[in-house]
Amino acid sequence: MKREEEFVSSKLARFTDRVVSLAQKAVVGEPAPAFQEGEGGYADWVIVAIHGLREYLDHTYRRLLDVLHEMHGIVAQLDLAVAELPDFTTVCTRKQDLEMRIWRVLLRLSAELHDLGDVQAIDATGMDRIAASHHYAKRTNYTFEAVKTTLLSDCKTGAILDIHCSMKQPHDSKIGWQMVKRNLDKLNILTADKGYDWWLLRQRLRAEGVKPVIRHREFGWHGIANNLLQDDTIYHQRSNAESTFFALRRKYGEIVRARTWFGQFRELVLKCAVRNIELSVSHSRP
Numbered sequence: 001m002k003r004e005e006e007f008v009s010s011k012l013a014r015f016t017d018r019v020v021s022l023a024q025k026a027v028v029g030e031p032a033p034a035f036q037e038g039e040g041g042y043a044d045w046v047i048v049a050i051h052g053l054r055e056y057l058d059h060t061y062r063r064l065l066d067v068l069h070e071m072h073g074i075v076a077q078l079d080l081a082v083a084e085l086p087d088f089t090t091v092c093t094r095k096q097d098l099e100m101r102i103w104r105v106l107l108r109l110s111a112e113l114h115d116l117g118d119v120q121a122i123d124a125t126g127m128d129r130i131a132a133s134h135h136y137a138k139r140t141n142y143t144f145e146a147v148k149t150t151l152l153s154d155c156k157t158g159a160i161l162d163i164h165c166s167m168k169q170p171h172d173s174k175i176g177w178q179m180v181k182r183n184l185d186k187l188n189i190l191t192a193d194k195g196y197d198w199w200l201l202r203q204r205l206r207a208e209g210v211k212p213v214i215r216h217r218e219f220g221w222h223g224i225a226n227n228l229l230q231d232d233t234i235y236h237q238r239s240n241a242e243s244t245f246f247a248l249r250r251k252y253g254e255i256v257r258a259r260t261w262f263g264q265f266r267e268l269v270l271k272c273a274v275r276n277i278e279l280s281v282s283h284s285r286p
Contacts, residue, residue, distance in 0.1 A: 014281045015056055016049070016077045018113070022277070023048035026105040034079035042086050046078055047094040048102060050086070055274040058251075061088040095266065103269045107163065110276035111186075117156025118188045119213075119234055122176050122196065123241035124150040147264050151272070152179045153244045154186075155237040158279060160244060160272040161186055165265045177201050184208050191238045248275060 023045040024031040032043040150164040194215040205212040
């Protein structure tokens, strides 16, 4: 039992080391000191790292800060003394103040921890959310009871390269191109189901040197013939994207708890980044 506890502690320490390093890189410019008296307060990277730890350990804000008070080594990796830890309300409030760019950069950096393969996949699902108030739903024109979540992932490593969230239900192919053009430097072969069957998407991918392996809708012989010509070995790697969704739900829960759209987006981006960091830690040696 003692040896197992030591391994878990070592894994947590390695996760903390990586999330701190990526959080410092995600903020603009030279990382600020972790804590400054007065108006300076806590550096943005400290708040980002603490949120990463919260997702990784699956604690409430209050519980996380209680636990950190007993984990002097982990707190030291945040360049803080235990007495300098922020109040849980500060951690909650500061998350909303951070630019969305920081969370997106954190996701991109977390994907770079992995040695990507030749095949990437795109897929979408709905992530259940805690119901927003009637007033907020009406004001923001909610049309979808779940957050429609699209992931671009690497089939070899399971790393999540990008995420798109929507409260409405735009066509998958249009979302697909938005995500693809942000990540062309990472793509070699893109596989997707027939929801992404759009001739212009295939044309744009080929023009950028990316091979599309996308199922055709079988409205007639033309679609059937095209599907028969596809490399099934490549296409069926798409199931890795479904496995990624399953892993996210199993580890981090099936419900998005933030009540605003921006809060829900931040929450999902952070979950994906934490998932990438956790995978890199699992594949590395203590």
